[in-house]
Amino acid sequence: MEDFDYVIVGAGSAGCVLASRLSENGRYRVALLEAGGSDLNFWVRMPIGYGKAFYHDRLNWKYMTEPVPGFGNRQAYWPRGKVIGGSSSINAMVFIRGQAEDFDGWQALGNPGWSYADVLPLFRRMEDNLAGADTWRGRGGPLTVTSIEDVVHPLCRNYVEGSVEAGLARNPDFNGATQEGVGIYQITTRNGFRCSAATAYLAPARRRPNLQVLSSAHATRLLFEGRRAVGVEYRQGGALRQIRARREVILSAGAINSPQLLQLSGVGDPALLARHGIPVVHAAPQVGQNLQDHIGFDHLYRSRRPTLNDVLRPWLGRLKVGLRYVLTRSGPLSLSVNQGGGFFRTSPEHARPNMQLYFSPVSYTRAVPGRRALMSPDVFSGFLVGVSNCHPTSRGALTIASADPFAAPLIQPNYLSTEEDVRELLDAAHFLRRLSQTGPMREIIESEIRPGPDIVDDDALIADIRARSGSVFHPCGTCVMGPDPAGAVVDARLRAHGLDGLRVVDASIFPRITSGNLNAPTIMVGEKGSDLILQDAR
Incomplete structure (x- = not known):
């Protein structure tokens, strides 16, 4: 020993x-x-x-x-x-x-x-x-943080402009003076590769x-x-x-x-x-x-304009972006699909932003655990706008299932067990609907697929939230x-x-x-x- x-x-x-x-x-x-x-x-x-x-x-x-x-x-x-x-x-x-x-x-x-x-x-x-x-940001540390403002999908512009029309301020840096507002996420990549904690800290130390x-x-x-x-x-x-x-x-x-x-x-x-x-x-x-844990849901739209679905679904498109990535470490494969983002308040009662926004210029059907290995883009031009709660009040618990150290524990997150969590996600769903009706978003939305135009009143939206929300893995x-x-x-x-x-x-x-x-x-x-x-x- x-x-x-x-x-x-x-x-x-x-x-x-x-x-x-x-x-x-x-x-x-x-x-x-x-x-x-x-x-x-x-x-x-x-x-x-x-x-x-x-x-x-x-x-x-x-x-x-x-x-x-x-x-x-x-x-x-x-x-x-x-x-x-x-x-x-x-x-x-x-x-x-x-x-x-x-x-x-x-x-x-x-x-x-x-x-x-x-x-x-x-x-x-x-x-x-x-x-x-600057005052908030560091330079020369182990973890590389990259701006993707200039290389995101063109539809991100419609998302940002639509969000501004819906009442949000532009924010060039969610880690700066304030988190509130809408803009483009920064990601942990270095020269076109993921910069994980292992890349940043462990690799040099080994x-x-x-x-x-x-x-x-x-x-x-x-x-x-x-x-x-x-x-x-x-x-x-x-x-x-x-x-x-x-x-x-x-x-x-x-x-x-x-x-x-x-x-x-x-x-x-x-x-x-x-x-x-x-x-x-x-x-x-x-x-x-x-x-x-944070939870959230997406609204899925069919797009009037090409999205990443049109690039990542056809084999020829995948070949092109694959070659671009191999040769230049650039293009869609060098990015996250969560490109646009933001933080906002679902009501004036909140002293600070309580909801996070995501814009993904791709839509996909999430795989069934253990059955499919890859999230596959949809066959149509589509994109997602999602939200997740910043300050959930629901609390869960984790316990061992047995004395076997190789057995998975029992995880009960108790999502949506408080009225506060349900109410603010309902307010967020209404905001997504308002966002979709802005001029810049109407330019690119052909139709709403999920939850769908028939899901209108609060009870129906809450039922959709309970049926389609999932973990944001936090x-x-x-x-x-x-x-x-x-x-x-x-x-x-x-x-x-x-x-x-x-x-x-x-x-x-x-x-x-x-x-x-x-x-x-x-x-x-x-x-x-x-x-x-x-x-x-x-």
Whole structure:
């Protein structure tokens, strides 16, 4: 059994940051365990390849939730990265930090050091924004952020102009002075390739002799001596192995696998652990609670003008864009399909934007999990305009299904379990209808396919929302950060309450979900966590 100073479980958005930062001074031996394999994969590196990774057996955990009452007892599909880089290797690459109020709210909940003023320098430190540095943006950091304003599909112009006509302001940077408004997303790509956390942080660090990366190493339980975490048991290559941590074990396995591993290791609700015959190391019923996620839905339109469907559907079109990408690293394959975006308030009662917008110049039928490997564009010219809620009030929970570390946990997100969540998504549906009636959008809309012109009154729209909404794949909060051990899993320094030598550093610590995509704030948590760990090591 080999000893390291720090053992990190999970090479995802936060874990890659930790591996890089904790090993860069050369003083500490660091081990990084990842259940998945290499990210040297075409579908990972090519930006639009996430359509293939969406259901890829080797790159994706492909979780399913339990039937959700608010969804008419439908299950929701939760893709999560099972690969070096974690979900940053399979996501849509949209770079959104969140609103300043999100982080000020974290601090107000009793977490000193997490205000927006505290975390803004970390966001700037991690970023290499090709547009240049300013008050909010960084240059020269590990993570490349690219503007696609000049290369997006021409229909994005109609979307932006239509949104302005509908009452939204133009916003050139959703991570600048304000998040509110409409514009074009920035994405995490570099020279036409995906810039994941693995590309940004881990790849340069892997040359260091004091960092060891163990891939295809599935953590099965944490090792404790009394109440101190001293190592990790994992399975690799058919063998059960152990690795020890002299200083700390750090869980960065994400909002699903971090609480799952804690429960498998005897840290959780004693009644749950007793049902599965797991000895209690520390009674912590809050592990797996506070589960939050953004949900959303699309309105699907038939277009009067060509869309990406006309390029990506025919074999000749795919050949042309494929050759363009291979030769120049440009064109549609170098982008995300989420090109236009924005944030708005569904009513004046909201003090800040509560809804996110998406414009995709492509329409597709999402694959049935496990049956089709690729999202296929529709045979007609089509596009999507979607929304998702920024501040859902519904809360779910995650629990192990058995003592088997290879069994998927039970995930119940409880979507649309509050009237507030239903009402604001209904208001968002009405906004999409107003947007579709603006002059610039009428120029390109031939007809509305979904929900369809017959779905008009509130009851019908709510029924459509319950029938067609889905996860936006932003789970968080299941190892919540807070000052009270009775209600939180970790403290503001990300140390596990009631235990020694153990921290959790990933999206599971979010007290409340941030506004927008979660990859950027999760990487920031990795930066913050590394600072805290190194400060405490002095």
